[in-house]
Amino acid sequence: xxxxxxxxxxxxxxxxxxxxxxxxxxxxxxxxxxxxxxxxxxxxxxxxxxxxxxxxxxxxxxxxxxxxxxxxxxxxxxxxxxxxxxxxxxxxxxxxxxxxxxxxxxxxxxxxxxxxxxxxxxxxxxxxxxxxxxxxxxxxxxxxxxxxxxxxxxxxxxxxxxxxxxxxxxxxxxxxxxxxxxxxxxxxxxxxxxxxxxx
Numbered sequence: 288x289x290x291x292x293x294x295x296x297x298x299x300x301x302x303x304x305x306x307x308x309x310x311x312x313x314x315x316x317x318x319x320x321x322x323x324x325x326x327x328x329x330x331x332x333x334x335x336x337x338x339x340x341x342x343x344x345x346x347x348x349x350x351x352x353x354x355x356x357x358x359x360x361x362x363x364x365x366x367x368x369x370x371x372x373x374x375x376x377x378x379x380x381x382x383x384x385x386x387x388x389x390x391x392x393x394x395x396x397x398x399x400x401x402x403x404x405x406x407x408x409x410x411x412x413x414x415x416x417x418x419x420x421x422x423x424x425x426x427x428x429x430x431x432x433x434x435x436x437x438x439x440x441x442x443x444x445x446x447x448x449x450x451x452x453x454x455x456x457x458x459x460x461x462x463x464x465x466x467x468x469x470x471x472x473x474x475x476x477x478x479x480x481x482x483x484x485x486x
Contacts, residue, residue, distance in 0.1 A: 312422055312424040312427070312429065313401075313422060313429060313431060313449070314429065314451075316378050316380070316447065316449045317356050317359065317378075317380060318356070319331070319364065319375065319378050320375065321375050321376070321377075321378065321429065321449065321450075321451040321454070322374055322375060322451055322454065323374070323375050324373050324374060324375070325337075325349070325364065325366045325373045325374070325375055326373065328364060328375070330355075331351055331352060331355045331356075331364070332349040332350065332351060332352065332364060333349065333350045333351070333352055337349035337366070339368060340365070343459075344368065344462065345367070345368050345369040345458040345459055345461060345462035346365050346366065346367065346368055346376060346377075346455075346458065347365070347366055347367075347368045348363050348364070348365045348366075349363060349364050349365075349366070350362075350363050351363060351364065351380075356380070358382055358383055358384070359380050359381065359382060359383070360381050360382065360383045361381045362378070362379045362380040362381050362446070363377075363379045364377070364378060364379075365377035365378075365379070367454060367458045368458070369458045369461035369462050369465065370457060370458060370461035371454060371457070371458065374454060375451070376450065376451050376454050376455050376458065377448065377449065377450040377451070377455070378447075378448070378449045378450075379446065379447070379448050380446060380447045381442055381444060381445070381446045382444060382445040382446070384444070384445065385443060385444025385445060386444075386445070387416075387435055389445050390416065390433070390434075390435035390445045393433055393445065393447075394418065394433060397418070397420070397431075397433055401420050401422075401431075404418035404419055404420050404433075405419055405420055405421045406418075406419045406421075407419075408432060408434075409434070414436065414437050414438050415434065415435070415436045415437075415438055415441055416434065416435045416436075417432055417433070417434035417435075417436075418432070418433050418434075419431065419432045420432075421452075426453060427451070427453045428451075428452040428453040429449065429450065429451055429452060429453075430448075430449070430450045430452045431447070431448075431449050431450075432447070432448040432449075433445075433447055434446050434447070434448070
């Protein structure tokens with residue numbers, strides 16, 4: 288009896304793994320593909336030049352045109368600005384429908400496709416509900432976050448953020464190396480903390 292039970296459990300695990308493996312490694316969202324050159328998506332973005340991200344100068348961000356993707360009210364495309372200039376690093380999409388009902392529908396689809404999320408990224412009060420899936424294929428890594436928020440300054444409504452994390456990390460390493468060369472060994476330490484004491 289134990290051998291039969293072990294056999295059934297093994298068969299179930301193998302079939303579950305096969306089903307999960309069949310879903311592939313997600314790189315495309317709403318017709319936008321991570322790692323592609325941004326020139327492929329010029330028509331999707333606002334006319335003003337993309338801006339360097341202040342806290343991450345190794346990245347640039349271009350805002351999506353309104354209604355360029357059906358059902359999407361806005362969002363942005365973030366791309367590399369160091370070693371792999373122009374390569375799409377992150378896709379952010381915000382839906383017209385801001386309801387938790389839409390979020391729940393998408394969550395069910397995500398769980399059917401990818402299984403349960405790897406981590407919860409929202410707050411404990413559920414004002415922000417965010418689930419993250421992490422995918423790995425060889426050296427490449429992708430992070431996928433599905434979020435619903437009722438907080439005004441945290442993209443209220445439903446949004447998706449998909450990031451090619453491996454490219455993001457390599458761009459950061461490129462930036463750090465270039466900064467080291469520019470510093471020419473000069474110290475970046477604070478000379479006197481009193482300089483930063485308000486008077």
